[in-house]
Amino acid sequence: MSSPRATESPTSDRKVVVHLRATGDAPILKQSKFKIAGSDKFLKVIEFLRRQLHRDTLFVYVNSAFSPNPDELVIDLYNNFGFDGKLVVNYASSMAWG
Amino acid sequence: MRGVCTRSGSLSAADFYASAIYFSQRWNETNSDFPNWVWIPCSRLGAISEDEGYLVLEKVKLQTERNDSNLEELNNCDSSANDELTDEATLVDVHSHYAHLYDLHIAYSFTYKVPVLYFRGYKSDGCHLSLDEIKEELPSHSVEILQKSKWTFMTQEEHPYLNTPWYTLHPCGTGDWMKLLLSSTSYGENISLIQYLPAWLSVIGQTVGLRVPLELYSRS
Numbered sequence: 001m002s003s004p005r006a007t008e009s010p011t012s013d014r015k016v017v018v019h020l021r022a023t024g025d026a027p028i029l030k031q032s033k034f035k036i037a038g039s040d041k042f043l044k045v046i047e048f049l050r051r052q053l054h055r056d057t058l059f060v061y062v063n064s065a066f067s068p069n070p071d072e073l074v075i076d077l078y079n080n081f082g083f084d085g086k087l088v089v090n091y092a093s094s095m096a097w098g
Numbered sequence: 099m100r101g102v103c104t105r106s107g108s109l110s111a112a113d114f115y116a117s118a119i120y121f122s123q124r125w126n127e128t129n130s131d132f133p134n135w136v137w138i139p140c141s142r143l144g145a146i147s148e149d150e151g152y153l154v155l156e157k158v159k160l161q162t163e164r165n166d167s168n169l170e171e172l173n174n175c176d177s178s179a180n181d182e183l184t185d186e187a188t189l190v191d192v193h194s195h196y197a198h199l200y201d202l203h204i205a206y207s208f209t210y211k212v213p214v215l216y217f218r219g220y221k222s223d224g225c226h227l228s229l230d231e232i233k234e235e236l237p238s239h240s241v242e243i244l245q246k247s248k249w250t251f252m253t254q255e256e257h258p259y260l261n262t263p264w265y266t267l268h269p270c271g272t273g274d275w276m277k278l279l280l281s282s283t284s285y286g287e288n289i290s291l292i293q294y295l296p297a298w299l300s301v302i303g304q305t306v307g308l309r310v311p312l313e314l315y316s317r318s
Contacts, residue, residue: 023278062282065293066279069300
């Protein structure tokens with residue numbers, strides 16, 4: 001079991017592997033693993049999911065029982081909550097009223 | 099009812115108390131930039147109670163669109179009165195004029211068996227902010243969640259202990275998304291209990307612009 005730490009390369013160059021997992025009745029993506037720059041904000045992952053699924057309202061959370069603030073840096077999330085070389089991001093539908 | 103129920107996403111009043119104490123201690127240890135959360139012992143019947151009460155975080159500045167926007171934008175807004183764009187004193191005055199403060203309370207809902215946020219905002223002169231004024235300065239991400247998600251919406255309710263009207267995020271959807279958060283881990287019952295409030299606040303905090311430090315989620 002590895003605990004990833006960004007010690008060897010500068011934060012701005014580091015790419016993080018994100019694994020997007022559908023939960024509940026949310027649609028499953030054809031491709032669910034992506035690389036994203038560690039210096040990007042989590043907002044980028046949220047917006048990517050919205051575009052791929054054509055949904056504005058998604059509930060996005062990680063495997064440590066919390067929903068990250070969109071301002072968090074992907075590298076910080078990966079360093080603290082990544083596992084096996086990737087950050088698992090779960091998503092569920094949070095349907096609008098109507 | 100005892101324990102955190104991961105099937106329903108709810109928890110007992112006793113476990114709310116335990117989670118609240120643990121959460122506030124961790125927050126106060128790790129978050130030196132922010133005021134402390136304080137537990138106020140109180141029972142609905144008016145008597146002091148050992149394990150009933152609510153958490154308060156008072157006079158805090160939250161993430162807002164105005165706080166995050168660059169000063170140049172603010173200056174352009176007000177330049178109708180003043181063509182000079184480099185008056186340092188004016189910039190400082192304008193910025194402090196917009197510093198609104200908030201009181202956040204976390205209480206237990208005996209009806210829904212989940213925590214509930216009660217909050218109020220104040221202008222620099224102490225006047226209460228209306229709901230429209232609060233919504234105006236929420237970060238855009240918060241506004242989106244409030245407008246589009248069926249799980250989080252704001253209403254005005256009577257504070258369960260202070261009997262005054264406060265704004266609140268209605269708890270009816272809380273169980274649904276707490277279920278998802280709790281089931282994302284392999285936490286046993288004890289850890290689910292301890293992590294319940296941080297998990298809950300990670301979502302509720304986003305709706306009002308309160309950032310939760312990542313340390314609260316790290317299992318150390």
